[in-house]
Amino acid sequence: MYKEYADFALDFLKKKNVDYGEVRLEEHDGDAVLLKNGAVEISGFDNSIGMGIRFLTKNSLGFVAINQFDKIKIKNVLEKGLRLVKKGSKLSDHISLSNEKIYKKKYKVYQKVKLNDVGIDEKIKLLSDVDNCVEESLGRYLSLTTGTTKKYLITTEGARINSEIPLSNFFGVLTVEVNGRTAQRHLQFGNKGGYEFIRKWRLAEVLSDEYKVLRESLEKAERYPKGKIDLVVGPEITGIMVHESVGHPLEADRIFGREAAQAGESFVHRDMVGTKYGSEHVSIVDDPTLENSPGFYLFDDEGVKTRRRILVKNGVVNEFLHNRETAAVMGVKSNGAARAENYDKEVIVRMGNTFLLPGSYSWHELIENIKLGVYMKSFTEWNIDDKRYQQKYVGSEAYLIKNGKLKHPIFRPVIEITTPALWNSIDAVGRKLKLDCASCGKGEPMQGAPVNLGGPVMRIRDVRLS
Amino acid sequence: MEILDYLMGGFAKRKVDDMVVNFISNDIRRIKFADNKIVNTTVESHRDISLFLAMNRKLLVTNFKENIHNGKNSERVLRAERKRADKFIDLTMKRFKIIRMTEDYFGINNKKFKYSEVKDGYDRKVKTSDDIDLLERGINAALKMGVKRTNGVLEIYDAAGLLKTSEGIEYKDKKSEFYFSIRSFFDKEESGHMNCCSRILRKFDIERTGKESGEIARDSKDPKNCSKGNYDLVLSPMAFAPILMHIGEASSIFSVESGLSFFSDKVEKKVGSEKLTVYDDGTLANGIGSTKADAEGVGTKVNTLIDKGIFKTYLYNTSTARRYKTESTGNAGMISPVPWNIVVKPGKESINRMIKNIKKGIYVTNVWYTRFTNYHTGDFSTIPRDGAFLIRNGKITGSLKGMRISENIIKMLMNIDAVGDKPVHLRTWEADMPVYTPAVLIRNCNITTPVL
Numbered sequence: 001m002y003k004e005y006a007d008f009a010l011d012f013l014k015k016k017n018v019d020y021g022e023v024r025l026e027e028h029d030g031d032a033v034l035l036k037n038g039a040v041e042i043s044g045f046d047n048s049i050g051m052g053i054r055f056l057t058k059n060s061l062g063f064v065a066i067n068q069f070d071k072i073k074i075k076n077v078l079e080k081g082l083r084l085v086k087k088g089s090k091l092s093d094h095i096s097l098s099n100e101k102i103y104k105k106k107y108k109v110y111q112k113v114k115l116n117d118v119g120i121d122e123k124i125k126l127l128s129d130v131d132n133c134v135e136e137s138l139g140r141y142l143s144l145t146t147g148t149t150k151k152y153l154i155t156t157e158g159a160r161i162n163s164e165i166p167l168s169n170f171f172g173v174l175t176v177e178v179n180g181r182t183a184q185r186h187l188q189f190g191n192k193g194g195y196e197f198i199r200k201w202r203l204a205e206v207l208s209d210e211y212k213v214l215r216e217s218l219e220k221a222e223r224y225p226k227g228k229i230d231l232v233v234g235p236e237i238t239g240i241m242v243h244e245s246v247g248h249p250l251e252a253d254r255i256f257g258r259e260a261a262q263a264g265e266s267f268v269h270r271d272m273v274g275t276k277y278g279s280e281h282v283s284i285v286d287d288p289t290l291e292n293s294p295g296f297y298l299f300d301d302e303g304v305k306t307r308r309r310i311l312v313k314n315g316v317v318n319e320f321l322h323n324r325e326t327a328a329v330m331g332v333k334s335n336g337a338a339r340a341e342n343y344d345k346e347v348i349v350r351m352g353n354t355f356l357l358p359g360s361y362s363w364h365e366l367i368e369n370i371k372l373g374v375y376m377k378s379f380t381e382w383n384i385d386d387k388r389y390q391q392k393y394v395g396s397e398a399y400l401i402k403n404g405k406l407k408h409p410i411f412r413p414v415i416e417i418t419t420p421a422l423w424n425s426i427d428a429v430g431r432k433l434k435l436d437c438a439s440c441g442k443g444e445p446m447q448g449a450p451v452n453l454g455g456p457v458m459r460i461r462d463v464r465l466s
Numbered sequence: 467m468e469i470l471d472y473l474m475g476g477f478a479k480r481k482v483d484d485m486v487v488n489f490i491s492n493d494i495r496r497i498k499f500a501d502n503k504i505v506n507t508t509v510e511s512h513r514d515i516s517l518f519l520a521m522n523r524k525l526l527v528t529n530f531k532e533n534i535h536n537g538k539n540s541e542r543v544l545r546a547e548r549k550r551a552d553k554f555i556d557l558t559m560k561r562f563k564i565i566r567m568t569e570d571y572f573g574i575n576n577k578k579f580k581y582s583e584v585k586d587g588y589d590r591k592v593k594t595s596d597d598i599d600l601l602e603r604g605i606n607a608a609l610k611m612g613v614k615r616t617n618g619v620l621e622i623y624d625a626a627g628l629l630k631t632s633e634g635i636e637y638k639d640k641k642s643e644f645y646f647s648i649r650s651f652f653d654k655e656e657s658g659h660m661n662c663c664s665r666i667l668r669k670f671d672i673e674r675t676g677k678e679s680g681e682i683a684r685d686s687k688d689p690k691n692c693s694k695g696n697y698d699l700v701l702s703p704m705a706f707a708p709i710l711m712h713i714g715e716a717s718s719i720f721s722v723e724s725g726l727s728f729f730s731d732k733v734e735k736k737v738g739s740e741k742l743t744v745y746d747d748g749t750l751a752n753g754i755g756s757t758k759a760d761a762e763g764v765g766t767k768v769n770t771l772i773d774k775g776i777f778k779t780y781l782y783n784t785s786t787a788r789r790y791k792t793e794s795t796g797n798a799g800m801i802s803p804v805p806w807n808i809v810v811k812p813g814k815e816s817i818n819r820m821i822k823n824i825k826k827g828i829y830v831t832n833v834w835y836t837r838f839t840n841y842h843t844g845d846f847s848t849i850p851r852d853g854a855f856l857i858r859n860g861k862i863t864g865s866l867k868g869m870r871i872s873e874n875i876i877k878m879l880m881n882i883d884a885v886g887d888k889p890v891h892l893r894t895w896e897a898d899m900p901v902y903t904p905a906v907l908i909r910n911c912n913i914t915t916p917v918l
Binding site for chain 1: 495496497498499500501502503504505506507508509510511512513514525526527528529531532561564565566567568569570597598601602605615617618619647648649651659720723724725726801802834835836837838839840841842843845846847848849851868870872895898914915916917918
């Protein structure tokens with residue numbers, strides 16, 4: 001019944017003769033449960049609905065968000081938005097949108113077991129069973145959120161996209177103490193699909209293993225070696241490296257400075273397509289079309305059909321991530337990277353699922369020739385500067401490699417490295433692709449986006465740990 | 467609002483023990499600019515009803531949508547609204563049947579408080595301010611400093627709330643806010659960032675903010691790569707704000723119980739230097755986080771978190787306070803205790819005097835991407851950005867880039883050697899918890915850099 005209000009808003013914009021208008025109606029139904037140290041801290045359910053309405057008039061961009069389905073209020077807030085845009089037009093940037101093919105499509109993600117059909121009691125039991133496996137931890141914080149978002153996107157150009165996408169997300173933090181020392185691990189799982197995916201996560205088994213690794217690290221880990229070594233990183237670290245120092249710097253809105261105040265800029269400039277970014281072993285894609293992935297969608301929030309984006313091909317920059325605004329600046333077509341967190345957020349350029357493409361190396365081949373090295377399987381702390389140039393990753397589960405063999409655990413190895421140094425030092429990439437779920441933060445105001453990030457195990461030659 | 471009473475009446479009939487029903491309206495205007503030009507103007511209008519419900523120690527949070535009425539308030543519309551509310555109550559009661567008890571839940575506030583209005587809490591000019599003129603003044607003030615580009619956002623919030631509880635508590639609150647964030651670029655690598663926020667227009671000094679952002683950018687010319695090592699740091703209020711946000715979060719009993727607090731087992735223990743005193747102040751005049759009462763109607767107050775280096779109290783709501791046999795600190799959020807405004811007691815030192823007392827140090831004007839290895843121990847790192855100035859023998863000798871503060875938060879608090887004399891009120895993108903703080907001088911901090 002709410003579509004009537006979206007149609008009303010679009011008609012209103014047409015009557016106002018805007019150059020472009022777009023209405024995104026979003027309804028979310030879901031629930032959440034949070035367990036703290038085994039006890040239900042809170043559970044909840046949520047049904048929210050609202051409209052994000054964007055318009056372009058005389059090359060000035062306006063956005064209106066409203067969650068009241070009352071035509072008088074919609075009209076009033078749109079008029080207010082139009083007035084503010086008009087008043088600000090003297091300072092406005094000259095914004096245009098790329099011309100794109102217009103689609104009228106309906107799609108939904110199939111759920112074998114519908115998220116909303118599984119009672120919250122079963123979800124609480126799932127977390128409780130997980131908690132039982134790690135109850136010796138000093139602190140346990142476990143949450144599960146599930147829900148389905150229905151979107152109805154219409155534009156004055158004639159696009160009409162209906163989608164229905166379920167999303168589930170687990171987030172957990174374990175704090176383990178041994179002899180007064182503590183270690184922590186943050187874990188996240190997510191899929192766009194039915195409850196069957198939650199069962200596939202094997203949460204109890206995974207967290208139980210993580211608990212043992214944290215204990216072992218506190219009990220047995222030794223100092224990590226100084227001087228030049230070879231660093232082998234697991235898919236979790238490959239993923240965060242790909243996301244932070246390839247995906248983000250190749251977002252065109254950063255490159256053009258639109259997010260410069262907060263989310264930051266990029267050391268990459270617009271003329272870098274076709275230039276060297278890393279070694280020939282480095283090929284990195286962003287692909288929102290992976291079914292059931294956290295970053296899945298087929299049409300972006302501007303109605304553009306998305307596709308796999310080859311960001312870096314054999315070490316060379318191939319393309320940036322674009323929405324219609326940045327594509328127009330570059331004189332190219334959008335590659336469907338426009339996403340908004342919710343109806344009340346503007347669409348900006350976002351990653352979907354970003355990963356390093358597999359190479360040809362087996363695990364044995366990756367480490368057999370290493371005299372002295374470190375295998376960093378997972379990480380705790382990380383950060384990167386706002387141009388995406390110098391970054392830090394602190395290992396969580398990590399081992400010494402000596403004469404081609406994996407040895408004892410080592411304690412929190414740290415690598416701080418520049419983006420070119422990192423990607424030019426990759427000399428081998430494993431065969432097996434593994435992806436992890438994450439929430440990517442960007443924009444002002446801040447928007448979170450569910451994404452996948454990952455790749456295979458990769459080897460970084462001749463680097464120094466901090 | 468009639469519907470709030472209807473919902474509460476419906477749940478009372480179903481024997482729900484505790485109820486907090488909160489209606490919030492929020493009207494927002496936002497102007498985002500990049501390269502001195504407006505890139506988006508936003509107008510938002512939100513109306514939300516949220517509910518906290520407890521029955522037999524089973525806890526639920528949820529929300530109820532306002533009805534469609536197209537401007538009419540006829541009896542027919544009200545009947546439809548009540549019918550929807552009945553359905554919502556039925557659905558909620560079904561949920562109650564299948565969720566588990568929270569054994570250590572001890573109820574909501576049942577005391578009546580005499581609330582005091584937040585001083586300078588609301589300004590009617592929020593409805594009529596000339597946003598484009600404000601923005602132009604902020605940008606121009608930065609450009610006058612000789613910078614080439616400015617980027618940022620101007621936001622204006624006009625919010626109102628009505629809270630009712632099953633214990634007969636009821637209060638209304640209004641809040642206005644003006645927020646400006648501007649990052650100026652003298653060149654690609656030379657930038658300065660400054661924010662300001664105020665609940666009243668008269669105290670919203672957008673031109674000073676633009677000017678200071680431009681000054682930092684102008685002064686940070688030709689930054690050189692920093693060398694790793696130990697440095698004394700002067701952290702400006704912007705740079706100290708993320709650390710204060712984590713102090714606020716770590717003070718909530720929720721974080722302590724979750725293993726996410728570096729203040730675990732630290733009550734009445736030393737966590738900082740004698741020069742450091744920190745409060746959480748829900749009553750702060752013109753405070754962005756200030757509110758006359760918390761989310762269960764307990765009147766807010768000033769809570770001393772750190773007194774001359776000694777950690778004094780966690781932040782509690784009524785239920786957690788009863789669990790620990792203490793009093794609520796007036797910090798209830800919808801789910802767990804939350805800080806309102808983190809306030810640092812000013813000292814007597816100017817930033818210039820702090821710099822004069824440093825042999826080898828860095829004046830840090832902003833940080834970004836603060837991340838923890840371990841929230842329980844406080845091991846973390848953060849990246850200085852925008853103007854960062856090398857200090858040698860009491861003087862600024864140049865600007866720096868490419869460094870990271872890799873430290874432990876308790877160690878840093880212990881090493882505070884001076885607290886500034888000019889506090890400012892801020893909330894930032896990196897630290898959205900409002901703070902009121904001067905600059906601080908922290909001795910002997912570990913600076914790391916990329917290793918090639």
